[in-house]
Amino acid sequence: MGDTMEYIALTGISDNVMKELRNHVLRTIEIRSPNNFLAALHLNAGDYVFLTHTSAQDLTGGNIGVIARVQKHQIATHKLVHSNEMLYEECEMTMARIQLEPKCTARIRKIGGNVIGEITRVDAEEISCYEAW
Numbered sequence: 001m002g003d004t005m006e007y008i009a010l011t012g013i014s015d016n017v018m019k020e021l022r023n024h025v026l027r028t029i030e031i032r033s034p035n036n037f038l039a040a041l042h043l044n045a046g047d048y049v050f051l052t053h054t055s056a057q058d059l060t061g062g063n064i065g066v067i068a069r070v071q072k073h074q075i076a077t078h079k080l081v082h083s084n085e086m087l088y089e090e091c092e093m094t095m096a097r098i099q100l101e102p103k104c105t106a107r108i109r110k111i112g113g114n115v116i117g118e119i120t121r122v123d124a125e126e127i128s129c130y131e132a133w
Contacts, residue, residue, distance in 0.1 A: 004109050007050035007067060008043060009120040010036045011059060018053045021066040021102040028072070031096040039119045040096035043070050049098075050106060050124050056114060059122070063108045067124065068100035 012033065020027050031040045035056055043049060052065030074097045082089045104126045112121035 004123045004125045005048075006112060006121055006123050007048055008039050009050045009052065009056075009059070009065075009122045010039055011052055011054060011056040011120060012036070013051045013053050015053055018051065018066065021051060021068060021100065022105065024102045026071070026099065026101050028097055028099040031098065032093065035116065035120065037094070037096055038117070040073075040098060041075070042119055043073055043096075043098060045070050045073050048103065049100070050108070050122050051100070052108075056116075056120055059108070059111060059114055059120065061108050061110060064127070065106060065108070065124070066102055067104050067106045067126070068102045070098050071101050072097075072099035074098075 017027060017029055031037050047070045048067055049070060050065050050067055052063055054063045076097060077092055077094045079092050106124040107127050108122045108124050110123040112123060114120045
């Protein structure tokens with residue numbers, strides 16, 4: 001097995017995205033959930049990240065995910081306006097867009113932090129394809 005390394009974790013990623021990453025498809029994802037957005041703010045092009053479909057609340061040692069390299073990173077804000085004769089609503093939504101190049105499948109060895117409002121970090125090791133999924 002490979003050495004264990006620490007990664008920022010993005011959790012609760014959809015099964016469709018995870019399937020494409022496992023199949024080594026380059027993929028751009030939009031991140032809007034608060035915990036993942038906070039984590040994405042700390043990512044830069046060239047960094048490696050651990051992604052899993054498991055929710056942050058259910059994350060434990062042994063969970064499997066994908067390690068991917070961040071190719072591109074962008075923060076974008078969209079303004080939404082909705083109005084009629086009675087009401088005028090305006091809100092802004094900020095999201096992160098990251099382009100990911102999958103590297104390998106990995107298994108969490110240890111969770112380094114998983115508290116609401118903080119970045120989730122995991123120690124994970126590369127595993128062979130016949131061990132995963």
